[in-house]
Amino acid sequence: MKIAQIEVFQVDLPVKGGVYRLSGEREYTSFDCTIARITTDCGRIGWGESTPFGATYVAAHATGTRAAIELLAPALIGMDPRQYDRIWERMQSTLSGHRDARTALDVACWDIAAQAAGLPLCDMLGGRVSGSVPVISSIGGDTPEAMRAKVVAHRNQGFMGHSIKIGASEAQGGPALDAERIRACLADRQPGEWYLADANNGLSPEHALRMLALLPDGLDFVLEAPCATWRETQSLRARCSLPLLIDELIQSEADLIQAIDHDTCDGVGLKVSKQGGITPMIRQRNIAAAAGMVMSIQDTVGSEISCATILHIAQSTPRRLLRCALDPRAMVDISIATLDAPIVNGGAEAPSFPGLGITPDLTCLGEPIASYWGDP
Known part of the structure; x- marks a missing residue:
């Protein structure tokens, strides 16, 4: 062939x-x-x-x-x-x-x-792990009240994980606004939910430390991609008691090995198009698993084709290390393919048809x- x-x-x-x-x-x-x-x-x-x-x-x-x-x-x-x-x-x-x-x-x-x-693709990637894959929402930056309402709306759709976007400029409200966003989004927290506060590399260590000082003790969330450089991230790591998950800084196997070698983070966000496709995703997943790192399996954004790819990789990822998978269908206002993977009780399963299991329109x-x- x-x-x-x-x-x-x-x-x-x-x-x-x-x-x-x-x-x-x-x-x-x-x-x-x-x-x-x-x-x-x-x-x-x-x-x-x-x-x-x-x-x-x-x-x-x-x-x-x-x-x-x-x-x-x-x-x-x-x-x-x-x-x-x-x-x-x-x-x-x-x-x-x-x-x-x-x-x-x-x-x-x-x-x-x-x-x-x-x-099915997941059976080519190590084998299907039974049960649905927990899916995470993606809550864009907004007022604390609007972000809280979006979390509720996604919860009602079946999402058990929530990625909260932070990184307000000083003019927008800075660390105080970001702290309010986190408090608001976690206010109605339900048993079994998992939260990321994701800065997409938009914070300085100073901003992050000021924000964390404004939060009450006991809030259970993971800080994702706080800073734009390895030096800033390592500096924050030394002074932050929260678990750190690194995303944008890790795009290759070498990046991941560096993060492990320097103990820069506790988890990694693997995004299909950021990593370069399924082939490097599987390599990096194995490296992260060997280091005991938790993973989120995502993509930057996308259609049902991207969603199916994410679900198949997540479906074959060891469940003890899988925190969530992104459902990009919830981020866009158009459907371009059929994908039989509804969200039920906080998760979705990869299709059982051969290949990705999608039919483009x-x-x-x-x-x-x-x-x-x-x-x-």
Whole structure:
């Protein structure tokens, strides 16, 4: 089996609720989604997605994703999509960096490999762990009252985990506003819920320490991605009693090994497009597990294709180390594929169909904006 054609689609994913706010006064109203469809010489089709979180989250942006695929896709024509390490090595030797672009192609190859084996993707990634995967909401920065209401709304939809965005500028209210946001969101805490206060690298150690000093004792939450640099994060680590989970700073196996070696954190946020697809996700998951780190399995944002990828990886992750999985469907106001994975009692299960188990809506995707093929 060989890759015969790679097609690229572009779709805008409007933000549910109109606007999503992060630290640093970053605001988003829509996300630019890139989808890859890989067709083999035997007619099998695989789907993959990469949707950067704007252009200021990590070093990725949607037009750059598609420009990088323009270089990567021709190099994969004629390769066996089931040989994921060889696929990854070819992409690595063709173009340095650009993990976001590799993601869409890597995921589509895994989709094909699992279909060819007649297995759900999670069974190709170590095996399904029985039971549903706990899912986490993503609560954009807002007033404390509005964020509390969003937590309640997500709880009523079945979410048992909540990621609260913090990182208010001094002009917006600074550490005092962030402390109020955390207090408000945890005010109605229910048994079994898990909370992240996520700064998306938007805090200085000084801001973080001032915020923590304003909080009452006994609040049970994890501080995620507080600072933008390793030095700042390590400095805060030495003075912070809360568990730390690192996200944006860890994009490669080398980054993760550094975090473990320096005892920088207690957990890691693995995001499919940030890490570069399923192939590096599995490597990094194994490294984190060997170090006893807890994990959240997520993506920056995305459609049902991204959601299915997240669920399959999370479904095959040791449950004692899995804290949550992101359901990006709750973040956007459009559906572009069918995915049978409802949230029930705080969790969702990866589909049992071969591959990702999704069926894209071709009318929603429209015509491909690029196509690559050759003689396999």
